[in-house]
Amino acid sequence: MNVEGSTDGASEVLRVNNLSKNYGGLKALDSVSFAVNRGEVLALVGDNGAGKSTLVKALSGAQPPDSGSIESGGQPLQLRTPRDADAAGIGCLHQGLGLVDSLNVPENVFLGRELQIKRLGFLRQLDHASMRAKTIELLERFGIHLPLLNEPVVRLSGGQRQTIAISRLLLQDVSVVIMDEPMAALGVEEGRRVLELVSNMRDQGISIIVISHNLEHVFQIADRIAVLKNGQLVDVVAIADTTRDAVVKMITFGSTH
């Protein structure tokens, strides 16, 4: 396992170089650089205002940075809109999840990417059967069981809704999934399921960037932790090489000393 912001390059899926973003006089991001490896869980931690959200917005195309670059496989990425991020294989799971409550599970998973079949040679209609089969297949692949596929998702629990939102991302063959506080507002059992799902995704070679305030969760799922403070990257450390106390010190004081 590689420590620090540098990696061996071959397994690297995303690299951030000197990313900066100012809001008026405030340096929200100050020359942040790090890399994300294939199939790893990287946790982003830091106090409120440390720059986590700004960094995620830059990676998801929601808000381009002022300077710096984001690379994938040595190629620079232009992430100006969420669509650009989609195309680059970066999926972002927002806290709102972006589901349509009144639609059922396959309709939500396939919304905007519907499968269609031809009828009478020229009429195109939704292929409900295939969308449902593919949804079940996708959910099974990641060990998710959803009993109420044909119900409006409003009737599902918070954790189930989260898995649907993640399924939406998995459908696009993403290589990087960004999760913003995935365990917030979830019960213990549901939180455990999401942790399981994250490790399943990692096993399938997907890289996950998790933002979390909960260090207990971070130490359960992350391979490495990137600590931000006042817009600067304090350090990127491997879980195996650090302790919770050391991370708390970095979050609070910007160093372990």
Next chain:
Amino acid sequence: MSNNNASVVSKTVGHADRRWLFHGLGLTVVVIVLAIIFTLINPRFATINNLANVLTQASHIIIISVAMTFVITSAGIDLSVGSLVALVTVIGFALIKSGLNPALGVLVMFVLGAGIGCFTGVLIALVKIPPFITTLGMMVSLRGLALLHSAGNMLYGLPPSLTWLGQGKLFGVPVPVIIALATALFGAWLFNHTKFGLHVRAIGGNREAARLAGVPVNLIEILVYGFMGLLAALGGLIMIARIDSTQATIGTGMEIHIIAAVIIGGTSLFGGRGSIYGTVLGAILLAMMTNALVIAGVDHFWQLVIMGFIVLLAVAIGNLRESRFPALATLKRRGR
């Protein structure tokens, strides 16, 4: 554990949205029970002739209500349909009377209806005027245009090829009923089985989520109102073909009738969910009640009073149903 879950999946899959199935069944039962009650009160109600009459008179309402189901499901509303029917029919009628080929006249009506509908959609989707206000303005303006165009005159005397659409029969079934049924079948297919229908339901359920998922929300919204205008023209055509006349005041108050049919049919006023089958039943239910009131000799003014209360009752029942859907409360608060 996984076997257990798998069996739950197989058990639940296939029971498409049971609540809506129940609502459809419930409404079917209500329609049948009412028909029996009306027949017991006055046996004349159940004659084949009278029932065919009820359906024929409901046909233009059914046609326009199908499109209104899309509009309301998209979290919109259209108050201007009655005025649009008036404008489109007085223009089409006058053109045909002045010697234009009837087929071309009908085409003009369709293009005009769809065009004005799209214009309304543009005001709503792009200029961002709330649907209620946009269509309220359109309701007044279109009525004014219809009055200007016809100078308040009554038009009558369509060629037989057109009156056949409203008065003819095919295999003993009134042509308007066949057209209404075909429109409803097409509408149900569009609503439940096409990308367009799914996008309409998505926009009504959560416009922002739909946009983020890549649904072209503005285009879909414009098309919804365009479809509304097109079916308003078709409904208007069937209506003037049946009564072989039109004037600028035709269709006054029609929008309430149509919105009532959609709401009684179980479509959510807050958007996201709807049912074409329910809408058709709602339109038939309203037509049956009107007919029964007429047969019973109830004064027209009292009919209006009763009709208004039926609309309020339908919305109240709809609200009760929604309140069992907790997250829809957030949709309500969202407004729009």
